[in-house]
Amino acid sequence: MLATHGVPAPAAEHLASTWLTQGDFLSAEIEGAFDAGVGNLPYLRLERVPEALMAAYRARYRTLAGRADLYVPFYERTLRLLGDGGRLAFICADRWTKNSYGGPLRRLVAEGGFRLRATVRWRGLGVVNPHADEPGLVRLADYPRLRRYLEPHRERLAGRHCARKTPSNWYRTIDRIHPELARTPKLLIPDIKGKAHIVYEDGRLYPHHNLYFITSSTWDLHALQAVLLSGIAGLFVAAYSTRMRGDYLRFQAQHLRRIRLPRWEAVPDRIRDALRHTGGAADTASRDAAVAELYGLSPAEQAAVFGGRNAA
Numbered sequence: 001m002l003a004t005h006g007v008p009a010p011a012a013e014h015l016a017s018t019w020l021t022q023g024d025f026l027s028a029e030i031e032g033a034f035d036a037g038v039g040n041l042p043y044l045r046l047e048r049v050p051e052a053l054m055a056a057y058r059a060r061y062r063t064l065a066g067r068a069d070l071y072v073p074f075y076e077r078t079l080r081l082l083g084d085g086g087r088l089a090f091i092c093a094d095r096w097t098k099n100s101y102g103g104p105l106r107r108l109v110a111e112g113g114f115r116l117r118a119t120v121r122w123r124g125l126g127v128v129n130p131h132a133d134e135p136g137l138v139r140l141a142d143y144p145r146l147r148r149y150l151e152p153h154r155e156r157l158a159g160r161h162c163a164r165k166t167p168s169n170w171y172r173t174i175d176r177i178h179p180e181l182a183r184t185p186k187l188l189i190p191d192i193k194g195k196a197h198i199v200y201e202d203g204r205l206y207p208h209h210n211l212y213f214i215t216s217s218t219w220d221l222h223a224l225q226a227v228l229l230s231g232i233a234g235l236f237v238a239a240y241s242t243r244m245r246g247d248y249l250r251f252q253a254q255h256l257r258r259i260r261l262p263r264w265e266a267v268p269d270r271i272r273d274a275l276r277h278t279g280g281a282a283d284t285a286s287r288d289a290a291v292a293e294l295y296g297l298s299p300a301e302q303a304a305v306f307g308g309r310n311a312a
Contacts, residue, residue: 026057026073033083040091041071063108068101069093075105079114087117094119127206129177137172175208182206187214187225189233189251192244196233196251198225200280212253218264222279223272229279230291231305233259262294 002012021028046054046067058064061073071092078088096102109116128146132138140147150157150171157163158170166172188199191210200221207213216224227233234249236259241250267275271294278287288306291297297305 026061026077027053030081032081033086034081035083035086037078037082037086037088038090039074039078041074043093044070046070063104065104066101069095072096072102072105076108079108079112094121127177127179128173129179130171130173131176137169140171177206179206181213181215184215185221187221187228188212189214189228189256191251192248193251194246194248196228196231196237198228198233200225212251212256214256219261220264220272220276223267223275224261225279226275226287227261227291227294228259230284230288231307232291232295235305236260267294 002015003009007015046069049057049070057070057073061076063076064073071090075088075090075092075096078090082088096105108114128149130137130146130150138146140150154170158167160174162174163170163172182205183203185203186201186207188201188205188207189212190197191212201207201213214221214224233251233256237249237251237255240255240258241252243249264272271290274286274290275294278290281287288302291305292302295301
């Protein structure tokens with residue numbers, strides 16, 4: 001590349017051998033102050049690093065605390081190699097900004113004179129939807145660009161179980177895609193959890209792959225979130241779900257459909273308001289009290305549903 005830009009061959013070889021090195025970034029000797037650090041960091045749990053090498057890393061990098069991922073010391077090393085005005089840009093998970101093992105790295109950034117200028121969160125919004133508005137798939141002959149995109153992958157796509165049943169539908173997705181769902185407010189529920197984990201989503205995401213959802217044209221979703229978080233969802237699901245290792249439950253659609261709710265129009269306004277205000281809040285006592293009144297739960301029943309939090 002240097003030669004194509006007019007750099008003489010001897011100079012190009014010298015520069016390439018100086019600029020490009022291969023080795024363990026965390027233990028290699030690197031001199032100088034750099035204007036920029038750019039990288040796509042490794043995602044590796046510490047358990048997979050040999051013990052002797054891990055001990056050397058821990059002795060060298062104070063940000064490598066607890067069960068931190070290996071990407072954390074890459075931040076520390078690169079920040080310390082930057083010169084005045086230097087900048088760092090990494091493709092990396094942002095867990096270090098929130099969880100406990102990221103504490104030492106956050107302190108390094110805050111106390112070392114560094115400043116976080118921007119974060120860019122990538123979301124995969126591109127979905128190829130081969131389904132027509134009416135039942136069936138679109139005709140690829142009517143969409144030549146889609147056909148050119150899919151044809152190179154035909155053999156692999158046709159080998160899937162869902163495609164082998166009807167070979168002419170070799171390009172179908174496992175589940176039918178409903179684009180309007182992305183714009184619909186909903187409650188999101190991950191499949192496997194120890195207890196119900198119910199998140200309100202205001203209509204920007206498309207749930208898929210073991211992430212179940214609830215929409216409603218009658219119940220207020222924040223009020224419904226409060227009911228499900230109270231322990232009602234776990235009570236119903238536990239009655240039907242097979243327990244997984246670690247005592248986890250499967251919050252699958254067939255189990256969620258068995259949850260029984262009063263009709264929204266039959267819920268008194270006072271209880272409606274209480275449920276709405278506690279759906280996403282941390283006030284479990286108020287939420288449990290509203291749910292107990294909604295279902296007319298006795299103290300013993302409250303103990304069963306709420307785990308003794310609000311039995312009276």
